[in-house]
Amino acid sequence: MSMSSMLFFFLAQPKSSFLSIVTAFLNIEIFFKSNHIFSPFLWCCLIASISTFYLKKRSKKVYLVDFACHKPLPSSICSKELFIHYLINSGVFKDESINFQRKIIDRSGFSDKTYLPEDSLKIPPIICTLNAEKKETESVIYAAIDELLLKTKMKVEDIDILITNCCIFSPSPSLSAMIVNHYKLKDQVLCYNLSGMGCSAGLIAIDLAKHLLEVHQNSYALVVSTENLNSGGYKGNNKSMLITNCLFRLGGAAILLSNISSDSRRSKYHLKHMVRTHTGSQDSCYNSVIQKEDETNKIRGIALSKDLMSSAGLALKENITTLGKYVLPLSQQLKFASSFVVKKYFNKNMKVYTPDFKLCFEHFCIHTGGKAVQDEMQKVLGLSDWQIEPSRMTLYRFGNTSSSSVWYALAYCEAKGRIRKGDRIWQLAFGSGFKCNTAVWCALRNVVPIEEINPWSDEVHEFPVDV
Incomplete structure (x- = not known):
């Protein structure tokens, strides 16, 4: 083997398997012995080759540099009374439907300060146009991104x-x-748009960003999560x-992720685990939340x-069974496994x-699907009122903001000064x-509320409240 061919071999080798590198090393040992003058140089090539191989194969850490949650203008505040007033005067809903929605809103766990697009409550109702839908979404996502760029x-x-x-x-x-x-x-930015994936799509977007950041070195990923109420409202x-x-x-949120090692010093969190569960192969699960026309075959809504x-x-x-393998102490895994075997056999x-x-998490940021969902989650997971508080207060103050709700819950924890270095955070969201879907984060530093731009900052002292 010539000297030039050997150099080429080692420089190209990082893309091959480690076994082939070792084999090549053994094959050139004879060459080392007979060409002492080149041995130091070849050894350097070998070390560089193995080091490059290791660095390329090692999975990159994903850091959450910061995030921002949009707080709409006061003109978008919709009290329960205003919501019922709209229903009565819209000329769209029957008395039975108005009374039904009144019961739902009374039991919703909402305050009188949640937000709706201004156009959606006009009397008489305006025809929902594409321009109105764009205006709503642009006002949310641009405001969230602007705040994130300012923070970071x-x-x-x-x-x-x-x-x-x-x-x-x-x-x-x-x-x-x-x-x-x-x-x-x-022009070189990699763009992806997720639609039709429900309230858990925000964490799906984080998972997609994680996989992309594991491939594209020294990169920043911007994730933007929102929902459009003008296009999703049901007038039947x-x-x-x-x-x-x-x-x-x-509502809406913008999140900045990075795989640059130096960003660990300024980032808030490190992504530890992502677990995604999809039960759509079962008809009952697939049809449990579905967009379709109602019995008139004219009016579309989400059933x-x-x-x-x-x-x-x-x-x-299914989700926590998979997650448990990564986060639960061995004693808890053994208890679960033994009880499962006893029950089955x-x-x-x-x-x-x-x-x-x-035992695994200090903070729980659960999707604000509704009060009944929160009650069941608290019961199943055995959470204290303090642990379910971020989710309950988010539902109370901002309502169900769909895929961005888990970020409002995390923002609540930050505004309360609860996040300390080393704390583990569990974000959990459900969707059609x-x-x-689950995301597990580890805090890289203390989050000081006074230093934060936060949707809760000017009123967090008023919480928690009894809902």
Whole structure:
């Protein structure tokens, strides 16, 4: 083997397997012995080759530099009384439908300060146009991104990856293209737009960003999560479709992720685990939350079926079973495994042991799907009132903001001064399909509320309240 061919071999070798490197090393040992003058240089090539191979194969850490949650203007505040006033005077809903929605809103766990798009409450109702839908979404996502850029002092030209998610509103060009055009992002930016993936799409977007950051070195990823209420509102009288009118509220979040090692010093969190569960292969789960026309075949809405809670329970069980392998102490895993074996082979009436996830996390940011969902989650996971508080207060103050709700809950923890270095945070979200998705973060530093731009900052002293 000539000297030049050997140099080429070692420089090209990082893309091959480690075994072939070792084999090559053994094959050239004879050459080392007979060419002593070149041995130091060749040894350097070998070391550089192995080092490069190791660095390329090692998975990159993903850091959450910072995030921002949009707080709409006071003119968008919709009290319960104002919401009922709109229903009565809209001329759209029957008395039975108005009374049904009144009961839902009374039991929703909402305050009188949640937000709706101004156009959606006008009397008489205006026809929902594409321009109105764009205006709503642009006002939310641009405000969130502007705040994030201010907090992080980022330049838009440094953004390498852009991921947007909105379930109902999917215009062409896409939301990601709207952002590229508005902020004049560079031509090489990688853009992805997720639609139709429900309230858990925000964590799906984080997972997608994680996989992209593991491939694209020294990159920044911007994730933007929102929902469009103008395009999702239901103007009919089918009870299963009226519920979403009462639960969803205006909001959105922008998140900046990085895989640059030096960013660990300024980032807030490190992404530890992502677990995604999809039970859509079962018809009952797939149909538990579905967009369709009502019985008139003219009016479109999102129908919630009676199987929704059982679908959520099944998806949650599958998700935490997988998550437990990564985060639970060995003693908890053994208790769960032993109870599962006993139930399956010896006593079918025995209840399988529910692991204590409170041993794994200091903070719980659970999707604000609704008060009933929160009650069930608190019961199943054995959470204290303090642990479920971020989710309850988010539902109370901002309502169900769909895929961005887990970020409002995390912002609440920060505003309360609860986040300390080393704390573990569990974000958990449900979505149509049916899906249950999990993100686990580790705090890299103390988060000092007085230093934060936060949607809760000017009123966090008023919370918690009794809901």
